[in-house]
Amino acid sequence: MPPPARKPFGLSWEGGIFLALLLYPLFPMFERGLFAATGRSLGEQLPLVFIFALLAYGLNVVVGYTGLLHLGIAAFFAVGAYTAGIFSTAAYAFQWPFWVVLPLGALAAAGVGLLLGAPTLRLRGDYLALVTLGFGEVTKFTLKNVVGITAGSQGLSPINPPTDHPAWSDDFRPFYYLTLGVLILAALLLRNLERSRLGRAWIALREDELAANCMGLNPAKLKLAAFALGSGLAGLAGVLYATRLTSTADPNAYDFNRSIFLVCCLIVGGLGSRLGALLGVMLLVGFDNILTPIIDGAIQQQFPDAGGKIFLTFTGWRLAVFGLALILMMRFRPEGLFPSSRVKHELHPDEAVSEPVEPITMGKTTGEVAAIDGGKA
Amino acid sequence: MPPLLEVTALRSGYGPIDVLHDIGLSVDAGEIVTMIGANGAGKTTTLLTVSGAVRVRGGRVAFDGHDLTRTPAHKVVSLGMAQSPEGRKIFPRLTVLENLQMGAFTRTDKPAIADDLEKMFGLFPILKERKGQAGGLLSGGQQQMLAIARALMSRPKLLLLDEPSLGLAPQIVTQIFDIIRDLNAKQGMSVLLVEQNARLALKVAHRGYVLETGRVTLADKASVLLNDPRIRAAYLGE
Numbered sequence: 369m370p371p372p373a374r375k376p377f378g379l380s381w382e383g384g385i386f387l388a389l390l391l392y393p394l395f396p397m398f399e400r401g402l403f404a405a406t407g408r409s410l411g412e413q414l415p416l417v418f419i420f421a422l423l424a425y426g427l428n429v430v431v432g433y434t435g436l437l438h439l440g441i442a443a444f445f446a447v448g449a450y451t452a453g454i455f456s457t458a459a460y461a462f463q464w465p466f467w468v469v470l471p472l473g474a475l476a477a478a479g480v481g482l483l484l485g486a487p488t489l490r491l492r493g494d495y496l497a498l499v500t501l502g503f504g505e506v507t508k509f510t511l512k513n514v515v516g517i518t519a520g521s522q523g524l525s526p527i528n529p530p531t532d533h534p535a536w537s538d539d540f541r542p543f544y545y546l547t548l549g550v551l552i553l554a555a556l557l558l559r560n561l562e563r564s565r566l567g568r569a570w571i572a573l574r575e576d577e578l579a580a581n582c583m584g585l586n587p588a589k590l591k592l593a594a595f596a597l598g599s600g601l602a603g604l605a606g607v608l609y610a611t612r613l614t615s616t617a618d619p620n621a622y623d624f625n626r627s628i629f630l631v632c633c634l635i636v637g638g639l640g641s642r643l644g645a646l647l648g649v650m651l652l653v654g655f656d657n658i659l660t661p662i663i664d665g666a667i668q669q670q671f672p673d674a675g676g677k678i679f680l681t682f683t684g685w686r687l688a689v690f691g692l693a694l695i696l697m698m699r700f701r702p703e704g705l706f707p708s709s710r711v712k713h714e715l716h717p718d719e720a721v722s723e724p725v726e727p728i729t730m731g732k733t734t735g736e737v738a739a740i741d742g743g744k745a
Numbered sequence: 746m747p748p749l750l751e752v753t754a755l756r757s758g759y760g761p762i763d764v765l766h767d768i769g770l771s772v773d774a775g776e777i778v779t780m781i782g783a784n785g786a787g788k789t790t791t792l793l794t795v796s797g798a799v800r801v802r803g804g805r806v807a808f809d810g811h812d813l814t815r816t817p818a819h820k821v822v823s824l825g826m827a828q829s830p831e832g833r834k835i836f837p838r839l840t841v842l843e844n845l846q847m848g849a850f851t852r853t854d855k856p857a858i859a860d861d862l863e864k865m866f867g868l869f870p871i872l873k874e875r876k877g878q879a880g881g882l883l884s885g886g887q888q889q890m891l892a893i894a895r896a897l898m899s900r901p902k903l904l905l906l907d908e909p910s911l912g913l914a915p916q917i918v919t920q921i922f923d924i925i926r927d928l929n930a931k932q933g934m935s936v937l938l939v940e941q942n943a944r945l946a947l948k949v950a951h952r953g954y955v956l957e958t959g960r961v962t963l964a965d966k967a968s969v970l971l972n973d974p975r976i977r978a979a980y981l982g983e
């Protein structure tokens with residue numbers, strides 16, 4: 369009996385979303401229509417979503433795969449951005465090209481990750497959370513204070529674009545495809561990693577460190593590897609972010625709020641799930657950057673004299689809405705909106721057990737294996 | 746020939762407290778040895794210290810020609826020591842098959858691993874039926890079988906078993922002990938067994954040690970211990 373077809377047109381949800389995103393710029397009527405309706409260019413907004421999704425992928429390696437609570441991912445995002453700032457602006461003599469700075473930012477962030485991780489990863493979960501949180505804040509204040517190196521709250525600018533071609537600044541598409549391309553490459557890398565020996569080892573470690581240790585896994589080394597990879601992806605995102613802003617921006621762009629926002633994206637999307645990280649970011653960034661202004665605009669049309677009455681703007685309420693959504697999520701769908709199949713099984717065993725469990729015939733067994741291994745086919 | 750495992754004057758513990766004060770024991774190649782003792786006597790701690798998961802504070806652990814006193818847990822597996830820890834610590838979100846593969850994590854001989862997988866499925870047919878299911882969805886007894894099979898996947902010379910009968914139905918306990926005895930008799934695998942069910946443990950084992958508050962207080966042939974009036978009173982409920 370062939371396993372049931374779960375993927376329309378042989379594409380996973382993730383593949384389908386990436387395909388749609390790849391096709392979007394080819395149909396300018398969408399872009400024009402959305403612009404006419406909302407006054408915003410989706411083509412300009414989406415690269416920011418891609419960058420944060422990349423950052424979320426990095427965080428997901430640490431928090432989702434390996435189960436280490438990391439509350440300072442923004443610091444590694446900053447390392448990437450400031451690598452771009454230092455090696456590509458005219459403030460320094462380097463002025464290296466984008467294609468050198470991009471991997472350099474990732475390496476620098478991974479290096480900082482190793483330096484922070486080596487002495488601290490032996491700490492138990494809650495202590496590690498505090499250390500990463502503290503590191504994030506220290507990084508932000510350092511960036512603010514060593515004005516001679518970082519230009520303080522002015523930020524380093526202008527960061528060189530990847531090319532001098534005029535299309536770079538006139539058209540949203542080059543940067544759109546650059547960021548989407550990096551994101552898709554990262555997704556492919558992570559997909560392979562999840563199925564590899566290393567990926568399984570991370571999950572085993574998250575599930576039961578003692579048992580994993582007894583199987584011959586080296587927890588310290590595995591955690592350090594996760595930390596380095598997660599930080600590296602965050603650094604990559606940081607370079608792209610600074611390139612998009614053409615500046616490292618104010619150090620406040622790399623504060624605790626950003627770190628927590630990304631943790632929220634993962635929780636909403638589903639910890640440990642690539643699709644969850646992507647859609648969690650889309651949902652929350654979309655809420656923040658697209659839906660909030662639209663609602664605000666509508667309210668203003670309704671109540672033209674509302675100016676200054678903060679309770680009449682949605683922006684004033686958006687964090688409360690955010691918090692409420694998170695609480696409801698934890699209560700009714702703790703595995704996130706788009707969980708990995710592994711997590712679904714554990715948190716809703718009653719649903720999972722409704723699959724045939726008692727006498728299993730060989731045919732059904734194969735079907736089940738195929739369903740769970742589905743992503744690997 | 747020196748014993749396969751030799752533990753001398755072992756001392757270890759957690760935080761400021763020493764739990765093991767003076768443990769001496771040995772396991773010969775091809776032997777099943779059991780440790781019995783009251784709750785909190787230090788049986789689990791002894792196994793964890795021997796395998797390196799808890800640090801040695803004094804004394805010595807020697808295994809198969811290696812000094813393991815300072816060897817971390819992740820390195821002892823490839824030397825031939827496997828452990829099925831207390832409380833069947835399987836990986837609930839990995840499938841049964843992936844759990845078994847984790848047991849062979851340190852091995853690189855793929856065809857032989859595939860071979861051993863089939864052997865485990867032969868020993869525990871239920872694991873074959875459930876191989877695509879998440880480990881956490883197995884029943885308690887099935888999880889215990891998985892934990893033991895996972896430990897066997899490293900092809901150990903010495904298997905450390907911590908309370909394999911915990912919470913299992915009697916016929917499953919019998920089945921598991923039959924398998925252990927069989928692996929010992931046919932493949933010469935040595936076993937260091939910790940078990941609450943002292944009677945059963947002493948029937949399966951060749952020799953036994955009695956632990957009391959971190960010290961070995963009695964050591965003898967299992968058949969002798971089984972008839973010792975002190976043991977009968979304290980551990981066999983007579």
Ligand SMILES: Nc1ncnc2c1ncn2[C@@H]1O[C@H](COP(=O)(O)OP(=O)(O)OP(=O)(O)O)[C@@H](O)[C@H]1O
Pocket residue numbers: 759760764782783784785786787788789790791831
């Ligand atoms: N992780 C730990 N941290 C601190 N103390 C511990 C820890 N694990 C065990 N202990 C203490 O060490 C002592 C011995 O515990 P151990 O688990 O080795 O006993 P045991 O003989 O295996 O008991 P049981 O038959 O109940 O499994 C106990 O007093 C216990 O409180």
Ligand SMILES: [Mg+2]
Pocket residue numbers: 788789790831
């Ligand atoms: Mg115990």
